[in-house]
Amino acid sequence: MADIRAPKPEKPARPAGWPRARGRHYLDVLEHLHLTRRPDWYLEIGSGRGHSLSRCPGRAIAVDPDFRLTGDVMGDKPELHLLRQTSEAFFASGKALELAPRIDLAFIDGMHLFEYVLDDFIAAEKLCDAGAMILLHDLVPFSPAAAEREWDPERTKGWSGDVWKMTLILREYRPDLEFKVLNPRPCGLGVITGLDPTNSTLEEARDDIVARFMDLTIEEFGARKLCDLMQMQDVEEALPGLCDREAAE
Numbered sequence: 001m002a003d004i005r006a007p008k009p010e011k012p013a014r015p016a017g018w019p020r021a022r023g024r025h026y027l028d029v030l031e032h033l034h035l036t037r038r039p040d041w042y043l044e045i046g047s048g049r050g051h052s053l054s055r056c057p058g059r060a061i062a063v064d065p066d067f068r069l070t071g072d073v074m075g076d077k078p079e080l081h082l083l084r085q086t087s088e089a090f091f092a093s094g095k096a097l098e099l100a101p102r103i104d105l106a107f108i109d110g111m112h113l114f115e116y117v118l119d120d121f122i123a124a125e126k127l128c129d130a131g132a133m134i135l136l137h138d139l140v141p142f143s144p145a146a147a148e149r150e151w152d153p154e155r156t157k158g159w160s161g162d163v164w165k166m167t168l169i170l171r172e173y174r175p176d177l178e179f180k181v182l183n184p185r186p187c188g189l190g191v192i193t194g195l196d197p198t199n200s201t202l203e204e205a206r207d208d209i210v211a212r213f214m215d216l217t218i219e220e221f222g223a224r225k226l227c228d229l230m231q232m233q234d235v236e237e238a239l240p241g242l243c244d245r246e247a248a249e
């Protein structure tokens with residue numbers, strides 16, 4: 001009988017020196033950070049089916065224009081606010097401050113284009129204090145096809161877009177931040193502490209940054225150069241130093 005299943009995209013070709021995130025799965029790392037740092041308020045940009053949201057046991061605000069929740073995202077949370085809107089509309093609305101005095105842990109996993117992540121980071125940092133942590137997903141692309149600005153499902157099953165550019169941007173424009181790139185599967189996790197809600201460097205440079213990085217491709221920048229800049233760390237080594245929220249305050 002003929003095989004009528006749709007052909008799977010071929011395993012993505014990765015040039016030599018391509019960065020690989022092979023550590024503990026990011027959802028387990030996220031859960032570990034929730035359980036150890038015990039944030040009073042968690043902000044999630046991009047929830048999709050709710051896999052990351054369900055790992056949060058505390059108070060949470062989740063923003064997604066297209067929730068596709070499956071399973072129990074409420075769990076034992078004392079409070080959960082689901083906002084069906086883009087992050088841009090959410091931050092512009094001022095709703096965050098109505099709901100929570102401040103954000104202690106934020107996970108940015110919405111639109112996988114660097115200018116969206118940059119805007120989400122700028123807006124989220126304003127809601128944080130010095131003891132908070134912001135996590136960025138998708139910094140380590142699976143393959144050249146997954147690192148493009150357009151998702152072509154024929155060439156790559158997963159898509160991390162050009163979020164990898166955030167490493168270049170934060171290293172250059174915000175050297176004051178404690179910014180680590182860790183290796184959780186499947187596409188890494190950026191961990192940012194030492195936040196300063198009064199710092200306006202990124203906001204002021206935002207349009208220049210977007211114009212500068214928009215057309216840059218990973219081929220042009222170079223996978224090895226990205227590896228050198230990321231200095232990707234093993235999550236098992238880095239995690240113990242990231243679990244104590246009070247230590248950073």
Ligand SMILES: C[S@@+](CC[C@H](N)C(=O)[O-])C[C@H]1O[C@@H](n2cnc3c(N)ncnc32)[C@H](O)[C@@H]1O
Nearest residue numbers: 046047048051052064065066086087109110111
């Ligand atoms: C990869 S999924 C999130 C996965 C989820 N964080 C997890 O780990 O289980 C990305 C989500 O971002 C949402 N998204 C797309 N554009 C967005 C935007 N402008 N603001 C907020 N969320 C957005 C999509 O609807 C999608 O559900």
